[in-house]
Each structure stands twice: as structure tokens, then as C-alpha cells.
Amino acid sequence: MSLRNIGVVYRKELVDSLRDRRTVISMTVVPLLLFPALTLGMGLLGATLMSRAKGEVPLVMVVGGEDSPRVVEALKKNQKIEVVPGSADFADQVSNKTVRAAIILPKGFDAAAEHGEAQTVGVDYYEGDIKSELALDTAETSLKDYRVTLARQLVSERGVPGNLVEPFKVEKTNVAPPEKVAGSTLGGLIPYFVIILSLTGAMYPAMDLTAGEKERGTMETILTSPVSRTDLVLGKFFMVLTASLATALLSLTSMAVSFFLARNMIDKLVSEDNPTVHYAIDPVGILAVLLMVLPLSVLFAATLLAIALFAKSFREAQTYLSPLTVIVIMPAVAALLPGVELNTRTALIPILSTTLVGKELMAGNHPWGFIMLIFLSSCVYASLAIAAAVTMFNRESVLFRA
């Protein structure tokens, strides 16, 4: 192995790639355009949908309230729902979304309630429909409030202090720093995108430098030069890694810029329900994510090279590499699922571990033990992949596959 020769090969591949429009486009234009478009588009869509859902006052049907005007009156006081009189086909109406929820009162509710008899109030709603779930929430809150008022009235009539019904209150205060809240929502997404892009950025050069070179017929000639095959593959590997990291770095930059530009919009979205929360991203967190993605990029670059080298043509290489995107996306998506958490087992699964630790880093947490474990395990996987690529390059049956 000679560092000088690796350097010569690397320089050659770098110069060659920079002259190739396709590489430059996949490396720069895609991340630079994708993120602003994605952020702005998704932000706008989300904002529009949310405001529309919130702007509409859901219709809630009260069934069987004819003999219980007091409870109906209490429900009508809530401005967030519009109470409509009941009809027999309430269940169908909830399904058809003509009303968003239906409150089913038992016969003689008011009368029974005054005597403190135990009864059940049903609420029909449509799970999965945001508007119906909002209506359910509001109806439930109204009913609970009415329950407390009723209880208070009942106990005070019997000469017992009203406080007894509600011996204590619960008051919520958010102490999480703003970036932490933003981190939990967006934190999972940022490492996910960086990982996917560090893969796609490496894909084109990996194919071009191996199968592409075979196809153009320049592979044999470089093999006749006094550069050892190991130096050759390492030079190529560093080029693919450069492309991968450049794509990741550019995408992070572009993401940061577009988030900054769309900040107000997103801020409004996040803080509407919770005015104490503000949208922010921790720059140290982003740098830490990049550092954690580094061994993963090495793993991608080496794996892509080893696989693409097996192909005889660019097209064949594409066939082999496209499924790889799915294989990478799966663990990255799994990390976004609720309940998938960082532990010693998940920390050893490549990609999944990096996405999980990225989520933590973006949320401002620094689980050092896991960070070390994940970095080291990723380095081990990456070295194995490099070893595989070098072995492939030294095999005649792979280089000159008939």
C-alpha cells in the first residue's frame, strides 16, 4: 500500500468526477434543491391542513337529550363544538362524517344525575379522522367538566365542602428547552435524511468508478500501471466517500438554510397549541450527527464499491444497487417508529443505531456510552466493508467477469 499512489488515484478520480456533469448534479443540485422544496412544501401543506382542521367547528350530535336540557345546555356552552339535535341514524352520520361525533345520553339523564345514580354516557367517533378525534376530545372535556360541576353541586347540597370532589388540581409546566421539543419532532427526521443522502450521493460515483470504468474499457489499462490493486480500490473508495460526505454536508446546510427561512411558518405550527414552545435547531447537534454519520458513509462507500465492481456494465450495477436503498431506508424508518429506543441491542444494528443516536443528539441528549459504542461498531462494519471491497478488487473472477 502506498499513500502516494492512493493519492494519485484519488486525485484522478476527483478531477474526472468533477468534469462529469452527472456526478456533480447528484452530489450538489439534488440536496440543494430537494430540501428547500421539501421543507417549504411540507410546511405549507401541514400549515394549511392544520388551520383548516382547526378552523372548522365540528358538529356534535346529542342523542337522547330531550329530557335532559341541563347537560345539553352545558355542552352548548363550549364554543369549540356545535351541538345538533339527535336523530336515529347517528352512527351512520358519524361514519359519513355529516357529524364528527355523537354523544349518547341515557334516558332521563338529568333526573338520574341529580340523585347521584351511576350512569354511562357514550361517545361515538371515527378513529383515524383528525376532525372526529378533535370533536371527541372537546366533547370529552366538556362532559368531564360538567361531571365535576355536577358532583360539586351534589356534595354541597349534602353539606360537604365542594373541594372534596377535586382534592387537588394538576398544573402542567413545560421545562424542556425549546430545541429539545423541536428535536423530538424534527430530530428523528434530520439524521434520517442525512443517512439516505449520504447513500444516494455515493451511489453514482461508486457505479461510475467500477462498472462504468469496465464499460468504457479503462479498467484494464489502469490495471497495467504500477499502482497496486489495493491502492487503486482505496483511491476510488476515498473518492466515493468524498461524494457521500459532500452530499450529506450540502444537504445539511441546505436543510438548515431552508428551515431558517421557513422558521416563522413552522414556529406558528408548533407553538399554536403550546405557546411556550419555540422552534429551534441545535447546531452542535447537527455537527454531532454529521460525525456519527461519518463511519456510516464509509460503510456505504465501501459496500457500494464492492457490489458495483461485480457488475459488468453501468446498467447491471444499477440493478444491484437499487434494492440497497430499500435495505438502508428500512432500519432508518424503524428508528422513527414510537417505542424503538436506544439500548445495547439496537446500538449494534447499523443505520438503525445511527438514526436513533441522531435523534437523541438533535434533542440535546448526549448518551456518551452509546455514542462510543455506536461509533465503534459502525467503524468495525465500515472496516469489514473496506476489506470486502479490497478483496473483490483482487479477484480476477470479479474484475474480468465473463
Place this chain on the structure above:
Amino acid sequence: MAEPLIQVRELSKHFRTYHRREGIWGGLQNLFVRDYKTIAAVDRVSFTIDRGEMVGYIGPNGAGKSTSIKMLTGILVPTSGEAVVNGFVPYRQRRRYVKTIGVVFGQRTQLWWDIAVIESFKLLRRIYDVSQSDFDARMELFNSILGIKDYLNTPVRKLSLGERMRCDLAAALLHNPPLLFLDEPTIGLDVVAKHHIREFLREINREFHTTVLLTTHGMDDIEELCRRILIIDHGKVLFDGELRELKQRLLRTKQIKFVVKDRADGEGLSRFAVDGVELQPVDELTYRFRFDRTKVSAADLIRQILASVEVRDLLIEDEPIEEVIKRIYAGEATLEVPA
């Protein structure tokens, strides 16, 4: 006598391949069951080449020429046998060895596609450890013979085939190797470009005593450049000797193609197809005579025909190399491998 520059003994290269069945059903079968077979691309080839020789390594497509060159340049490891070139075993001491050889593959290039020619040269200079002064001197020389100065700053993909081949030759000779391997150097080139390349090869052979082993499947390169040829087919050396001798012994058949004015003239030609002269119609107005040139004089035949038939055009051809190889197989020639 000095040690030969290239010594090849019983060199073989086997490839494992499988029989591909035809059709959709065959394609499906191929996925699961494959009849593997071993093919000897090069089969126990032996020869020696001395310093300063220019040798043609010829044979039809798929004969094993390129595989031989790849073994001699250290890219492929032979299945069996041995080769010593410039005192090195190519596939074992590859990195030191390749600094003493130059290689040009006619259908490939060692210049990088998207970058300017001069940048490839500079990279090769670093790879081969050529000093700046040697590099400048050689660039000067190549420019004077090959005239490559005008397109040194052009990316390779924009060069014509002829221009690229000149640059490839210059690239292969940057480190002044005593031995040059050329695989189909004139393939696809026009007459003028071919001429330039041949001139250059003669020049470096004369000036620097560069030994040249070139493969080709046409005879014209060989006739202009090589005194000695090796004929290879199906991985075996069929002939090793002087070109002159091959011509005397094997290229006995001459062919003359006549284009006549009308069909009646064509019928008139059939009178001359006697005494070992064969006549084959090519198309309605074109006819080919084949005859043994040791028995029939081409000049006499042409004179007689021109005297009686109205001929529009005529072309004298040698027998294609494939025909020669067929006849070697038929036992009309013996293998001549020096002991």
C-alpha cells in the same frame, strides 16, 4: 547470444464458463442449473522474443491473443505454465515489472475520459515516477513524431480515434519502456491514421530498439511492421516464423476480383477457369478468380482477360488470414516452434 526478452513456456489460461440455453425456458433453466465447462483461452503456448524484435501476434477474434497479452502484462494470472519478461515474472512482480513495459489496448484507452490529455500524462508521470526533465524531453519527441501538441488540452472523449491512439501511444511510452505491447493498435483507424501509427512504431523500434509485440487480426499491419509472426487460434500457436516464409509456404492462393460491364462479359470469364484457376461469382457483375500463385502467373491471367473481356475494375487480394489458418489445420503447414 543475449537472453531473450520474453520467454513463454507452456503458458495456459483456463476460464470457467457455462453453456447458455436459448429461449425463455432456457433462460429460466440457466438460473438454476448450469453446465459449467472449462475453456482453454490460451493452451500451452511457448515462444521467445529477442530484444529489438517487432513480432506480430495474429489470429482471428477469440483466438486467445488478448488473454495472452493480459497474462504477459500481469493483469491475469496464468492457470499453468510460466512467463519471464524483462527478467520479471509479470503476475508475481507486477508493480516493478510494469514500469518496464508499455501497453496499448486498441479499443480501450488509458487516458481518462473526461479530463484533458495533458492531465492524464501528468498523472501517469507521477504513477511511473518519471522525472520532470525526462518527461519534458519525451513530450518534445512525441510531439515531433506524432504531432500531439494541438490536442493536449482537449478532453479525451472529444478526440477522434486516430488522435486518441496517438496520445495513447505517447502515454504508454512516457516512461521509456524497452518493451511495448499493442493490442489491435490500428483497429477502426482510417488509412492515414494507420500510416502515422505504423511510421511511429517503426521509428521507435529503430531509434530506441524498443521491442514490440502487437496483436492484430488483419494482415496489413503485419506486412508493414513485422518480419516475424506468431499465428494463434483456439489458444494454440499454429505458426511461429518469418512472414516471408509464411507467404511462400502458405499464402499460395491469390485472389483477383473483376467487375465486368455486363452479364455477357461475366459469362466470357468462365473460359479462364481452367488449370487450377477457380471462378466464384460474387454478385451479378463481380467475379473472383482464385489460383495457386506458384503455378499461375497473376500478370499473365490479367493480361489474357483484359484482352478479351471488357473489365471495369479489378482488385488483387491475398487470401484472408482465416483461410490460412484453416489450411494450417488441414495439415498443409506444420508448426514451427524453435526448440
